[in-house]
Amino acid sequence: MSKLTSDCLYEIFQYLEDSTKSLHSCLLVNRIWCETSVPLLWRDPFKPIISYHNKEKYYIGIFCTLFSCLDEETKQFLSICNINSTDLTQKRLLLFNKPLFKYPIYCRYLDLNNLNIIIKQQFRNEEFITLVKQVFLKMIISKSNSIKKIIIQDDNQHSIYPISDFPGAERSLSQLVELQCDSCINSLFYYELARCCKNIQRLIITYCRSDNLGLISLIKVQRSLKYLRCVAYDRLGGFNEIGKALSEYQSKSLLELELIEDICIPIEFISSFINLKKLKIDIYGDGLNPSEIYFLEKAKLPKLEYLSTEIEFPRLNIITRLIMNTMGNLNYIYLGSFVPDETYQDIETYHKTISKHCPNLEYVSAFIYEDDESTNNNRKDFFGLEELIKSCNKLKGIIFYTIRMESEGFDFFNMIKRFASNTICDIKIIGSCELKSFYFEWFLENWRSKDPLLFSISDNIYKMSKTKDLDEVKEKFKKRGILKDLIISDAIEDFDTN
Numbered sequence: 001m002s003k004l005t006s007d008c009l010y011e012i013f014q015y016l017e018d019s020t021k022s023l024h025s026c027l028l029v030n031r032i033w034c035e036t037s038v039p040l041l042w043r044d045p046f047k048p049i050i051s052y053h054n055k056e057k058y059y060i061g062i063f064c065t066l067f068s069c070l071d072e073e074t075k076q077f078l079s080i081c082n083i084n085s086t087d088l089t090q091k092r093l094l095l096f097n098k099p100l101f102k103y104p105i106y107c108r109y110l111d112l113n114n115l116n117i118i119i120k121q122q123f124r125n126e127e128f129i130t131l132v133k134q135v136f137l138k139m140i141i142s143k144s145n146s147i148k149k150i151i152i153q154d155d156n157q158h159s160i161y162p163i164s165d166f167p168g169a170e171r172s173l174s175q176l177v178e179l180q181c182d183s184c185i186n187s188l189f190y191y192e193l194a195r196c197c198k199n200i201q202r203l204i205i206t207y208c209r210s211d212n213l214g215l216i217s218l219i220k221v222q223r224s225l226k227y228l229r230c231v232a233y234d235r236l237g238g239f240n241e242i243g244k245a246l247s248e249y250q251s252k253s254l255l256e257l258e259l260i261e262d263i264c265i266p267i268e269f270i271s272s273f274i275n276l277k278k279l280k281i282d283i284y285g286d287g288l289n290p291s292e293i294y295f296l297e298k299a300k301l302p303k304l305e306y307l308s309t310e311i312e313f314p315r316l317n318i319i320t321r322l323i324m325n326t327m328g329n330l331n332y333i334y335l336g337s338f339v340p341d342e343t344y345q346d347i348e349t350y351h352k353t354i355s356k357h358c359p360n361l362e363y364v365s366a367f368i369y370e371d372d373e374s375t376n377n378n379r380k381d382f383f384g385l386e387e388l389i390k391s392c393n394k395l396k397g398i399i400f401y402t403i404r405m406e407s408e409g410f411d412f413f414n415m416i417k418r419f420a421s422n423t424i425c426d427i428k429i430i431g432s433c434e435l436k437s438f439y440f441e442w443f444l445e446n447w448r449s450k451d452p453l454l455f456s457i458s459d460n461i462y463k464m465s466k467t468k469d470l471d472e473v474k475e476k477f478k479k480r481g482i483l484k485d486l487i488i489s490d491a492i493e494d495f496d497t498n
Contacts (some may be wrong), residue, residue, distance in 0.1 A: 009036040034270030042106035046063060046114040059118045066136050068099045074135055081131065103121040104143040144170040152208060153182050164195040173197050182207035183215060190214030194221050199475040201226045208232040208264040211241040219245045224253040232262035239264045247272040263288070267295040276301050282310040293318055302327040308494070310336040320353045330358045335365035337430070337491045351384030355391040360463070363397045363495045370406040386415055393421045397495045402431030409435040413443035428456040428492045437469030444477045452484040462488045
Protein backbone atom coordinates (compact mmCIF):
# COMPACT_ATOMS: atom_id res chain seq x y z
CA MET A 1 0.00 0.00 0.00
CA SER A 2 2.84 2.41 0.77
CA LYS A 3 4.06 2.17 -2.86
CA LEU A 4 0.73 2.93 -4.52
CA THR A 5 0.43 6.17 -6.49
CA SER A 6 -1.76 8.99 -5.21
CA ASP A 7 -4.32 8.29 -7.97
CA CYS A 8 -4.68 4.68 -6.84
CA LEU A 9 -4.91 5.73 -3.21
CA TYR A 10 -7.60 8.27 -4.06
CA GLU A 11 -9.71 5.60 -5.76
CA ILE A 12 -9.36 3.37 -2.69
CA PHE A 13 -9.97 6.12 -0.14
CA GLN A 14 -13.24 7.09 -1.80
CA TYR A 15 -14.72 3.92 -0.28
CA LEU A 16 -13.89 5.39 3.14
CA GLU A 17 -15.62 8.68 2.46
CA ASP A 18 -18.41 7.97 4.95
CA SER A 19 -15.93 6.97 7.67
CA THR A 20 -14.42 10.17 9.02
CA LYS A 21 -12.49 8.26 11.66
CA SER A 22 -10.84 5.98 9.07
CA LEU A 23 -9.82 8.89 6.85
CA HIS A 24 -8.33 10.64 9.89
CA SER A 25 -6.20 7.56 10.49
CA CYS A 26 -4.95 7.73 6.89
CA LEU A 27 -3.65 11.25 7.55
CA LEU A 28 -1.01 9.87 9.89
CA VAL A 29 0.58 7.25 7.60
CA ASN A 30 2.79 9.44 5.41
CA ARG A 31 2.73 12.59 3.31
CA ILE A 32 1.15 11.01 0.20
CA TRP A 33 -1.61 9.41 2.26
CA CYS A 34 -2.21 12.71 3.98
CA GLU A 35 -2.37 14.68 0.73
CA THR A 36 -4.74 12.10 -0.74
CA SER A 37 -7.17 11.86 2.18
CA VAL A 38 -7.48 15.61 2.97
CA PRO A 39 -9.58 16.44 -0.15
CA LEU A 40 -11.99 13.62 0.76
CA LEU A 41 -12.24 14.71 4.39
CA TRP A 42 -12.95 18.28 3.37
CA ARG A 43 -15.38 17.43 0.60
CA ASP A 44 -18.15 17.46 3.20
CA PRO A 45 -16.71 18.87 6.45
CA PHE A 46 -20.09 19.85 7.93
CA LYS A 47 -21.87 16.51 7.67
CA PRO A 48 -23.51 15.30 10.90
CA ILE A 49 -21.15 13.26 13.04
CA ILE A 50 -22.97 10.36 14.71
CA SER A 51 -20.46 7.66 15.55
CA TYR A 52 -17.38 9.84 15.93
CA HIS A 53 -16.02 9.27 19.44
CA ASN A 54 -15.63 12.95 20.28
CA LYS A 55 -18.07 15.13 18.37
CA GLU A 56 -17.24 18.32 20.27
CA LYS A 57 -13.52 17.92 19.59
CA TYR A 58 -14.23 17.30 15.91
CA TYR A 59 -16.37 20.44 15.61
CA ILE A 60 -13.74 22.52 17.41
CA GLY A 61 -11.18 21.23 14.93
CA ILE A 62 -13.35 22.20 11.96
CA PHE A 63 -13.95 25.67 13.41
CA CYS A 64 -10.29 26.34 14.20
CA THR A 65 -9.14 25.08 10.81
CA LEU A 66 -11.58 27.37 9.01
CA PHE A 67 -10.54 30.27 11.20
CA SER A 68 -6.89 29.66 10.37
CA CYS A 69 -7.70 29.75 6.63
CA LEU A 70 -9.08 33.28 6.79
CA ASP A 71 -6.92 35.97 5.22
CA GLU A 72 -5.08 38.37 7.51
CA GLU A 73 -7.35 41.29 6.68
CA THR A 74 -10.42 39.33 7.80
CA LYS A 75 -8.66 38.12 10.94
CA GLN A 76 -7.76 41.70 11.83
CA PHE A 77 -11.34 42.78 11.27
CA LEU A 78 -12.60 40.00 13.53
CA SER A 79 -9.99 40.89 16.09
CA ILE A 80 -11.30 44.45 16.19
CA CYS A 81 -14.69 42.90 16.92
CA ASN A 82 -13.03 40.94 19.77
CA ILE A 83 -13.47 37.65 17.95
CA ASN A 84 -10.32 35.68 18.73
CA SER A 85 -9.94 36.46 22.37
CA THR A 86 -13.24 37.33 24.03
CA ASP A 87 -15.16 34.11 23.51
CA LEU A 88 -12.39 31.64 22.66
CA THR A 89 -10.19 29.94 25.21
CA GLN A 90 -6.41 30.15 24.96
CA LYS A 91 -6.31 26.43 24.26
CA ARG A 92 -8.29 26.92 21.08
CA LEU A 93 -6.25 29.92 20.04
CA LEU A 94 -3.16 27.72 19.97
CA LEU A 95 -4.78 25.82 17.12
CA PHE A 96 -4.98 28.92 14.90
CA ASN A 97 -1.67 28.24 13.19
CA LYS A 98 -0.94 28.57 9.50
CA PRO A 99 -2.87 25.78 7.76
CA LEU A 100 -1.03 22.97 5.94
CA PHE A 101 -3.61 22.94 3.13
CA LYS A 102 -6.04 25.35 1.51
CA TYR A 103 -8.95 23.41 2.96
CA PRO A 104 -11.88 25.49 1.59
CA ILE A 105 -10.78 24.63 -1.95
CA TYR A 106 -11.90 21.05 -1.38
CA CYS A 107 -15.40 21.84 -0.05
CA ARG A 108 -18.13 20.42 -2.27
CA TYR A 109 -21.06 20.13 0.15
CA LEU A 110 -22.32 23.00 2.28
CA ASP A 111 -24.60 22.13 5.17
CA LEU A 112 -25.37 25.63 6.45
CA ASN A 113 -27.39 24.30 9.36
CA ASN A 114 -24.49 22.24 10.71
CA LEU A 115 -22.10 25.13 10.04
CA ASN A 116 -24.38 27.17 12.28
CA ILE A 117 -24.21 24.48 14.98
CA ILE A 118 -20.40 24.36 14.82
CA ILE A 119 -20.10 28.13 15.25
CA LYS A 120 -22.69 28.23 18.06
CA GLN A 121 -20.56 25.80 20.03
CA GLN A 122 -17.80 28.41 20.10
CA PHE A 123 -19.85 31.55 20.83
CA ARG A 124 -22.86 32.68 22.81
CA ASN A 125 -23.03 36.17 21.33
CA GLU A 126 -25.53 36.09 18.43
CA GLU A 127 -23.79 38.96 16.64
CA PHE A 128 -20.51 37.03 16.72
CA ILE A 129 -22.24 33.92 15.40
CA THR A 130 -23.76 35.85 12.49
CA LEU A 131 -20.53 37.60 11.61
CA VAL A 132 -18.32 34.49 11.74
CA LYS A 133 -20.86 32.50 9.75
CA GLN A 134 -20.82 35.15 7.06
CA VAL A 135 -17.03 35.30 6.74
CA PHE A 136 -16.76 31.50 6.71
CA LEU A 137 -19.44 31.23 4.05
CA LYS A 138 -17.81 33.93 1.95
CA MET A 139 -14.42 32.22 2.19
CA ILE A 140 -15.73 28.79 1.22
CA ILE A 141 -17.81 29.99 -1.73
CA SER A 142 -14.97 32.23 -2.93
CA LYS A 143 -12.25 29.57 -2.75
CA SER A 144 -14.04 26.33 -3.53
CA ASN A 145 -13.59 25.03 -7.06
CA SER A 146 -17.21 23.91 -7.14
CA ILE A 147 -20.08 23.62 -4.66
CA LYS A 148 -22.16 20.56 -5.54
CA LYS A 149 -24.72 20.52 -2.74
CA ILE A 150 -26.24 23.02 -0.29
CA ILE A 151 -28.44 22.17 2.70
CA ILE A 152 -30.32 25.05 4.28
CA GLN A 153 -33.45 25.21 6.41
CA ASP A 154 -35.39 28.12 7.84
CA ASP A 155 -32.88 30.57 9.27
CA ASN A 156 -33.47 34.29 8.87
CA GLN A 157 -29.74 34.94 9.00
CA HIS A 158 -29.19 33.17 5.70
CA SER A 159 -31.30 35.68 3.81
CA ILE A 160 -28.97 38.58 4.54
CA TYR A 161 -25.98 37.00 2.82
CA PRO A 162 -25.54 38.22 -0.78
CA ILE A 163 -23.93 34.92 -1.72
CA SER A 164 -24.08 35.56 -5.46
CA ASP A 165 -21.92 38.66 -4.92
CA PHE A 166 -19.13 36.79 -3.12
CA PRO A 167 -15.94 36.66 -5.20
CA GLY A 168 -15.88 33.43 -7.19
CA ALA A 169 -19.57 32.70 -6.55
CA GLU A 170 -20.41 32.53 -10.24
CA ARG A 171 -17.76 29.85 -10.69
CA SER A 172 -18.42 27.71 -7.61
CA LEU A 173 -22.22 27.97 -7.44
CA SER A 174 -22.67 27.35 -11.15
CA GLN A 175 -21.71 23.73 -10.37
CA LEU A 176 -24.51 23.28 -7.80
CA VAL A 177 -26.48 20.12 -8.61
CA GLU A 178 -28.43 19.51 -5.37
CA LEU A 179 -30.31 21.86 -3.05
CA GLN A 180 -32.09 20.84 0.14
CA CYS A 181 -34.19 23.70 1.48
CA ASP A 182 -37.67 24.71 2.69
CA SER A 183 -40.36 27.11 1.58
CA CYS A 184 -40.09 29.39 4.63
CA ILE A 185 -36.66 30.78 3.73
CA ASN A 186 -36.73 34.40 2.61
CA SER A 187 -37.34 34.66 -1.14
CA LEU A 188 -34.25 36.87 -1.53
CA PHE A 189 -32.04 33.87 -0.80
CA TYR A 190 -33.53 31.99 -3.75
CA TYR A 191 -33.34 35.02 -6.03
CA GLU A 192 -29.63 35.22 -5.16
CA LEU A 193 -29.13 31.55 -6.02
CA ALA A 194 -31.05 31.94 -9.28
CA ARG A 195 -28.43 34.41 -10.52
CA CYS A 196 -25.66 31.77 -10.38
CA CYS A 197 -27.30 28.34 -10.22
CA LYS A 198 -28.75 27.03 -13.46
CA ASN A 199 -27.72 23.36 -13.23
CA ILE A 200 -29.59 22.06 -10.18
CA GLN A 201 -30.71 18.50 -10.86
CA ARG A 202 -31.96 17.46 -7.41
CA LEU A 203 -34.29 19.67 -5.36
CA ILE A 204 -35.45 18.57 -1.90
CA ILE A 205 -37.96 20.81 -0.13
CA THR A 206 -38.14 19.57 3.45
CA TYR A 207 -40.90 21.86 4.71
CA CYS A 208 -43.66 22.67 2.25
CA ARG A 209 -46.05 25.29 3.58
CA SER A 210 -46.77 27.80 0.81
CA ASP A 211 -45.57 29.10 -2.54
CA ASN A 212 -42.30 31.03 -2.43
CA LEU A 213 -41.69 33.52 -5.26
CA GLY A 214 -37.93 33.19 -5.01
CA LEU A 215 -38.12 29.42 -5.15
CA ILE A 216 -40.41 29.64 -8.17
CA SER A 217 -37.84 31.86 -9.88
CA LEU A 218 -35.06 29.38 -9.08
CA ILE A 219 -37.07 26.48 -10.53
CA LYS A 220 -37.78 28.38 -13.74
CA VAL A 221 -34.11 29.04 -14.58
CA GLN A 222 -32.91 25.46 -14.13
CA ARG A 223 -31.78 23.80 -17.33
CA SER A 224 -32.65 20.23 -16.33
CA LEU A 225 -34.27 19.48 -12.98
CA LYS A 226 -34.44 15.70 -12.67
CA TYR A 227 -35.46 14.92 -9.08
CA LEU A 228 -37.95 16.64 -6.77
CA ARG A 229 -38.86 15.60 -3.23
CA CYS A 230 -41.45 17.58 -1.26
CA VAL A 231 -42.07 16.90 2.43
CA ALA A 232 -45.02 18.50 4.24
CA TYR A 233 -46.24 18.14 7.80
CA ASP A 234 -49.79 19.43 7.44
CA ARG A 235 -52.37 20.34 4.81
CA LEU A 236 -52.41 24.05 5.57
CA GLY A 237 -50.67 25.11 2.41
CA GLY A 238 -49.72 24.02 -1.07
CA PHE A 239 -47.43 24.61 -4.00
CA ASN A 240 -49.91 25.55 -6.68
CA GLU A 241 -47.68 28.16 -8.36
CA ILE A 242 -44.58 26.02 -7.90
CA GLY A 243 -46.53 23.19 -9.54
CA LYS A 244 -47.29 25.45 -12.50
CA ALA A 245 -43.63 26.45 -12.80
CA LEU A 246 -42.57 22.81 -12.78
CA SER A 247 -45.21 21.89 -15.33
CA GLU A 248 -44.24 24.74 -17.66
CA TYR A 249 -40.44 24.76 -17.31
CA GLN A 250 -39.42 21.26 -16.14
CA SER A 251 -42.08 19.03 -17.70
CA LYS A 252 -39.63 17.19 -19.96
CA SER A 253 -36.65 16.99 -17.62
CA LEU A 254 -38.27 15.78 -14.36
CA LEU A 255 -37.66 12.05 -13.93
CA GLU A 256 -38.38 11.45 -10.22
CA LEU A 257 -41.12 12.93 -8.03
CA GLU A 258 -41.66 12.16 -4.33
CA LEU A 259 -44.56 13.70 -2.36
CA ILE A 260 -44.27 12.93 1.34
CA GLU A 261 -46.92 13.52 4.05
CA ASP A 262 -49.11 15.59 1.73
CA ILE A 263 -49.84 16.28 -1.93
CA CYS A 264 -47.79 19.48 -2.05
CA ILE A 265 -47.66 19.63 -5.85
CA PRO A 266 -51.24 19.43 -7.19
CA ILE A 267 -51.95 16.01 -8.73
CA GLU A 268 -53.30 17.69 -11.86
CA PHE A 269 -49.74 18.66 -12.88
CA ILE A 270 -48.30 15.14 -12.65
CA SER A 271 -49.42 14.15 -16.15
CA SER A 272 -47.35 16.99 -17.59
CA PHE A 273 -44.14 15.22 -16.51
CA ILE A 274 -44.13 13.07 -19.61
CA ASN A 275 -40.72 11.50 -18.94
CA LEU A 276 -41.34 10.70 -15.27
CA LYS A 277 -39.76 7.38 -14.28
CA LYS A 278 -40.33 7.37 -10.53
CA LEU A 279 -43.44 8.41 -8.58
CA LYS A 280 -43.62 8.07 -4.81
CA ILE A 281 -46.64 9.28 -2.83
CA ASP A 282 -46.68 8.81 0.96
CA ILE A 283 -49.70 10.32 2.72
CA TYR A 284 -50.97 9.76 6.24
CA GLY A 285 -54.25 10.87 7.75
CA ASP A 286 -57.24 11.62 5.54
CA GLY A 287 -55.71 10.32 2.33
CA LEU A 288 -56.69 11.78 -1.04
CA ASN A 289 -59.61 14.12 -1.61
CA PRO A 290 -62.04 13.52 -4.54
CA SER A 291 -60.26 15.98 -6.83
CA GLU A 292 -56.87 14.36 -6.20
CA ILE A 293 -58.37 10.91 -6.79
CA TYR A 294 -59.81 12.07 -10.12
CA PHE A 295 -56.54 13.49 -11.44
CA LEU A 296 -54.49 10.53 -10.21
CA GLU A 297 -56.85 8.16 -12.04
CA LYS A 298 -56.41 10.16 -15.24
CA ALA A 299 -52.63 10.58 -14.97
CA LYS A 300 -50.76 9.11 -17.94
CA LEU A 301 -47.13 8.36 -17.28
CA PRO A 302 -45.95 6.20 -20.18
CA LYS A 303 -42.31 5.97 -19.07
CA LEU A 304 -42.98 5.23 -15.39
CA GLU A 305 -40.70 2.54 -13.96
CA TYR A 306 -41.15 2.94 -10.19
CA LEU A 307 -44.48 3.39 -8.39
CA SER A 308 -44.62 3.59 -4.60
CA THR A 309 -47.67 4.60 -2.57
CA GLU A 310 -47.99 4.65 1.20
CA ILE A 311 -51.53 5.97 1.63
CA GLU A 312 -53.56 5.29 4.74
CA PHE A 313 -56.83 4.97 2.85
CA PRO A 314 -55.87 3.83 -0.65
CA ARG A 315 -58.24 2.80 -3.38
CA LEU A 316 -56.81 -0.09 -5.30
CA ASN A 317 -58.79 0.71 -8.43
CA ILE A 318 -57.01 4.10 -8.65
CA ILE A 319 -53.59 2.45 -8.58
CA THR A 320 -54.84 -0.10 -11.11
CA ARG A 321 -55.88 2.63 -13.56
CA LEU A 322 -52.58 4.38 -13.08
CA ILE A 323 -50.79 1.12 -13.99
CA MET A 324 -53.01 0.77 -17.07
CA ASN A 325 -51.81 4.16 -18.27
CA THR A 326 -48.15 3.11 -18.34
CA MET A 327 -46.45 1.55 -21.35
CA GLY A 328 -44.93 -1.62 -19.92
CA ASN A 329 -41.88 -0.03 -18.31
CA LEU A 330 -42.91 -0.55 -14.67
CA ASN A 331 -40.43 -2.69 -12.77
CA TYR A 332 -41.41 -1.70 -9.21
CA ILE A 333 -44.83 -1.44 -7.52
CA TYR A 334 -45.09 -0.89 -3.76
CA LEU A 335 -48.39 -0.29 -1.95
CA GLY A 336 -47.16 0.40 1.57
CA SER A 337 -46.52 -1.43 4.82
CA PHE A 338 -50.10 -2.06 6.01
CA VAL A 339 -52.86 -4.41 4.83
CA PRO A 340 -55.49 -2.52 2.80
CA ASP A 341 -59.09 -3.61 3.26
CA GLU A 342 -60.08 -4.19 -0.37
CA THR A 343 -62.84 -6.21 -2.01
CA TYR A 344 -61.82 -9.28 -3.97
CA GLN A 345 -63.14 -7.72 -7.21
CA ASP A 346 -60.57 -4.91 -7.00
CA ILE A 347 -57.80 -7.36 -6.12
CA GLU A 348 -58.43 -9.53 -9.18
CA THR A 349 -58.47 -6.57 -11.55
CA TYR A 350 -55.29 -5.24 -9.97
CA HIS A 351 -53.48 -8.58 -10.38
CA LYS A 352 -54.62 -9.07 -13.96
CA THR A 353 -53.74 -5.51 -14.94
CA ILE A 354 -50.18 -6.09 -13.71
CA SER A 355 -50.04 -9.38 -15.65
CA LYS A 356 -51.04 -7.58 -18.84
CA HIS A 357 -49.16 -4.28 -18.54
CA CYS A 358 -45.97 -5.04 -16.57
CA PRO A 359 -43.77 -7.57 -18.39
CA ASN A 360 -40.61 -6.09 -16.90
CA LEU A 361 -41.73 -6.14 -13.27
CA GLU A 362 -39.07 -7.04 -10.69
CA TYR A 363 -40.72 -6.01 -7.38
CA VAL A 364 -44.42 -5.98 -6.62
CA SER A 365 -47.05 -5.80 -3.90
CA ALA A 366 -49.77 -8.43 -4.29
CA PHE A 367 -52.66 -9.96 -2.31
CA ILE A 368 -53.46 -13.37 -0.83
CA TYR A 369 -57.20 -13.94 -0.81
CA GLU A 370 -58.37 -17.53 -0.33
CA ASP A 371 -62.14 -17.98 -0.27
CA ASP A 372 -63.55 -21.38 0.70
CA GLU A 373 -67.11 -20.18 0.04
CA SER A 374 -66.47 -18.99 -3.50
CA THR A 375 -68.58 -20.75 -6.13
CA ASN A 376 -66.61 -19.75 -9.20
CA ASN A 377 -63.32 -21.44 -8.36
CA ASN A 378 -61.53 -18.13 -7.68
CA ARG A 379 -59.63 -19.77 -4.87
CA LYS A 380 -57.65 -21.82 -7.33
CA ASP A 381 -55.91 -18.86 -8.94
CA PHE A 382 -56.07 -16.51 -5.92
CA PHE A 383 -58.07 -13.90 -7.84
CA GLY A 384 -55.48 -13.41 -10.55
CA LEU A 385 -52.38 -13.84 -8.39
CA GLU A 386 -51.35 -17.08 -10.08
CA GLU A 387 -51.56 -15.38 -13.47
CA LEU A 388 -49.43 -12.49 -12.18
CA ILE A 389 -46.67 -14.78 -10.93
CA LYS A 390 -46.62 -16.78 -14.17
CA SER A 391 -46.64 -13.70 -16.42
CA CYS A 392 -44.01 -11.63 -14.61
CA ASN A 393 -41.03 -13.92 -15.06
CA LYS A 394 -38.46 -11.32 -14.01
CA LEU A 395 -39.72 -11.00 -10.44
CA LYS A 396 -37.10 -10.73 -7.72
CA GLY A 397 -39.27 -9.73 -4.75
CA ILE A 398 -42.95 -9.93 -3.74
CA ILE A 399 -44.80 -8.45 -0.79
CA PHE A 400 -48.01 -10.35 -0.06
CA TYR A 401 -50.86 -8.75 1.89
CA THR A 402 -52.95 -11.50 3.46
CA ILE A 403 -56.61 -10.56 3.27
CA ARG A 404 -57.60 -14.17 3.90
CA MET A 405 -55.56 -17.40 4.05
CA GLU A 406 -57.67 -20.48 4.71
CA SER A 407 -55.12 -23.20 3.90
CA GLU A 408 -52.55 -22.16 6.54
CA GLY A 409 -50.02 -21.63 3.78
CA PHE A 410 -50.38 -24.83 1.75
CA ASP A 411 -52.11 -23.39 -1.34
CA PHE A 412 -49.93 -20.31 -1.24
CA PHE A 413 -46.63 -22.23 -0.99
CA ASN A 414 -47.76 -24.69 -3.64
CA MET A 415 -48.50 -21.85 -6.07
CA ILE A 416 -45.13 -20.20 -5.47
CA LYS A 417 -43.33 -23.54 -5.88
CA ARG A 418 -45.07 -24.28 -9.16
CA PHE A 419 -45.03 -20.90 -10.89
CA ALA A 420 -42.41 -18.58 -9.39
CA SER A 421 -39.41 -17.86 -11.57
CA ASN A 422 -35.85 -18.66 -10.52
CA THR A 423 -35.15 -14.94 -10.12
CA ILE A 424 -37.25 -14.57 -6.95
CA CYS A 425 -35.08 -14.15 -3.86
CA ASP A 426 -37.17 -12.01 -1.49
CA ILE A 427 -40.67 -12.84 -0.20
CA LYS A 428 -42.54 -10.83 2.45
CA ILE A 429 -45.95 -11.60 3.99
CA ILE A 430 -47.94 -8.96 5.89
CA GLY A 431 -51.18 -9.41 7.81
CA SER A 432 -52.82 -11.87 10.22
CA CYS A 433 -52.77 -15.53 9.34
CA GLU A 434 -51.27 -18.82 10.46
CA LEU A 435 -48.39 -20.42 8.58
CA LYS A 436 -47.89 -24.08 9.41
CA SER A 437 -44.22 -24.88 9.84
CA PHE A 438 -44.79 -28.22 8.06
CA TYR A 439 -45.88 -26.46 4.87
CA PHE A 440 -43.05 -23.93 5.16
CA GLU A 441 -40.52 -26.75 5.51
CA TRP A 442 -42.00 -28.58 2.53
CA PHE A 443 -41.79 -25.39 0.46
CA LEU A 444 -38.12 -24.80 1.36
CA GLU A 445 -37.24 -28.40 0.51
CA ASN A 446 -38.46 -27.66 -3.00
CA TRP A 447 -36.46 -24.42 -3.13
CA ARG A 448 -33.04 -26.04 -2.79
CA SER A 449 -32.17 -25.75 -6.50
CA LYS A 450 -32.70 -21.96 -6.48
CA ASP A 451 -30.81 -19.02 -4.98
CA PRO A 452 -31.02 -18.55 -1.17
CA LEU A 453 -34.35 -17.00 -0.17
CA LEU A 454 -34.90 -14.03 2.15
CA PHE A 455 -38.28 -14.57 3.82
CA SER A 456 -40.01 -11.96 6.01
CA ILE A 457 -43.27 -12.19 7.97
CA SER A 458 -45.07 -9.67 10.13
CA ASP A 459 -45.11 -10.10 13.89
CA ASN A 460 -48.82 -11.00 13.86
CA ILE A 461 -48.22 -13.98 11.59
CA TYR A 462 -45.33 -15.16 13.73
CA LYS A 463 -47.45 -15.02 16.89
CA MET A 464 -50.37 -16.89 15.27
CA SER A 465 -48.08 -19.65 14.06
CA LYS A 466 -46.14 -22.11 16.24
CA THR A 467 -43.10 -19.93 16.79
CA LYS A 468 -40.86 -22.71 18.11
CA ASP A 469 -41.48 -24.85 15.02
CA LEU A 470 -40.85 -21.91 12.67
CA ASP A 471 -37.60 -21.13 14.47
CA GLU A 472 -36.44 -24.72 14.04
CA VAL A 473 -37.22 -24.63 10.32
CA LYS A 474 -35.36 -21.34 10.03
CA GLU A 475 -32.17 -22.69 11.63
CA LYS A 476 -32.31 -25.92 9.64
CA PHE A 477 -32.52 -24.27 6.24
CA LYS A 478 -30.14 -21.43 7.03
CA LYS A 479 -27.47 -24.03 7.78
CA ARG A 480 -28.19 -25.72 4.46
CA GLY A 481 -27.89 -22.39 2.60
CA ILE A 482 -31.44 -22.57 1.24
CA LEU A 483 -32.84 -19.85 3.47
CA LYS A 484 -30.87 -16.62 3.73
CA ASP A 485 -32.92 -15.57 6.75
CA LEU A 486 -36.39 -15.52 8.27
CA ILE A 487 -37.13 -11.98 9.46
CA ILE A 488 -39.95 -11.17 11.88
CA SER A 489 -40.90 -7.49 12.11
CA ASP A 490 -43.69 -5.26 13.40
CA ALA A 491 -43.77 -3.42 10.07
CA ILE A 492 -42.49 -5.03 6.89
CA GLU A 493 -40.52 -2.36 5.07
CA ASP A 494 -40.02 -1.62 1.41
CA PHE A 495 -37.58 -3.63 -0.67
CA ASP A 496 -33.91 -2.75 -0.47
CA THR A 497 -32.92 -2.62 -4.12
CA ASN A 498 -29.53 -0.96 -3.67
